């Protein structure tokens with residue numbers, strides 16, 4: 574870091590102590606031919622949907638002199654219908670809440686249930702934003718354990734919850750960056766442990782982040798919210814719906830949780846344009862889920878072909894694959910990038926993550942890995 578860089582000057586500002594010297598979330602947005610690093614859907618929205626968005630946004634534009642529907646009733650009703658149809662459990666509008674990306678959903682949950690003097694616990698490696706948003710909301714962060722194969726060890730997890738008595742527990746299923754799905758029994762065990770550990774209060778909030786569940790071999794855990802007022806499911810349109818640019822995330826939970834987040838949400842947080850666009854996308858659910866089916870096939874092909882190259886691969890329920898094991902994962906990341914393919918180095922020692930792209934992008938990635946492995950084995954032989 575140079576002396577005059579924005580970061581060093583930032584530290585001269587009277588910023589909060591816990592933010593001092595920290596870096597923001599920053600997956601590189603590099604201009605390379607094949608970008609497989611942020612788990613986006615590689616397929617642009619289909620033209621009929623693009624036209625439908627234009628229609629709905631035009632209609633919304635006629636009323637932009639007014640604030641949007643603060644409660645986003647029409648959108649939440651459409652999201653509830655989508656969940657009811659696809660996740661094997663009926664939910665109502667009152668059980669669904671929407672915001673600008675599931676990151677904002679998570680922020681609203683932490684503002685409501687975390688905050689100064691409170692803690693959140695997640696099982697790492699996992700989605701780094703759970704920890705970052707905790708920090709941003711003044712919530713203490715506790716890193717819980719995982720097995721070597723990246724599954725959650727129920728006994729170790731129970732022990733961590735009993736010891737730290739967190740106010741919020743994050744369970745990411747399928748987990749980012751490993752692709753690991755979490756069984757319903759595990760979530761139930763963690764829920765019970767979290768409630769028992771905070772029996773002194775009204776219990777603890779358990780957030781199941783299902784950003785990738787449409788890609789999973791396992792069904793959604795939506796049904797578990799029934800009769801469990803402290804269980805929240807978080808979802809997004811950024812991945813399966815191919816709409817990362819839209820910024821639309823949502824949660825399903827007891828209606829009381831939806832009421833509670835109203836206490837912290839900014840008034841009119843979800844613009845009329847966003848609501849109109851999301852409603853248009855939901856009209857095209859079946860087409861978009863068709864792309865998901867193709868991507869699942871490509872994900873399975875990546876797993877098989879990487880294994881054939883003697884890479885270790887973690888079984889994936891998501892639209893990405895974690896592969897390794899490398900002595901120097903960052904050097905391999907750079908070498909793959911030198912072949913024009915951007916993957917993700919999440920800092921998990923020995924491992925890299927690749928997002929399933931189009932068949933052609935995946936071919937380019939596999940060619941790059943083949944070339945890199947060959948270059949590196951030549952280097953080894955010369956030593």
Ligand SMILES: *Cc1c(COP(=O)(O)O)cnc(C)c1O
Nearest residue numbers: 674675676700749784809811822
């Ligand atoms: C990508 C991702 C999200 C999505 O965030 P948005 O704000 O909805 O784009 C949420 N959780 C996990 C685990 C993710 O990987």
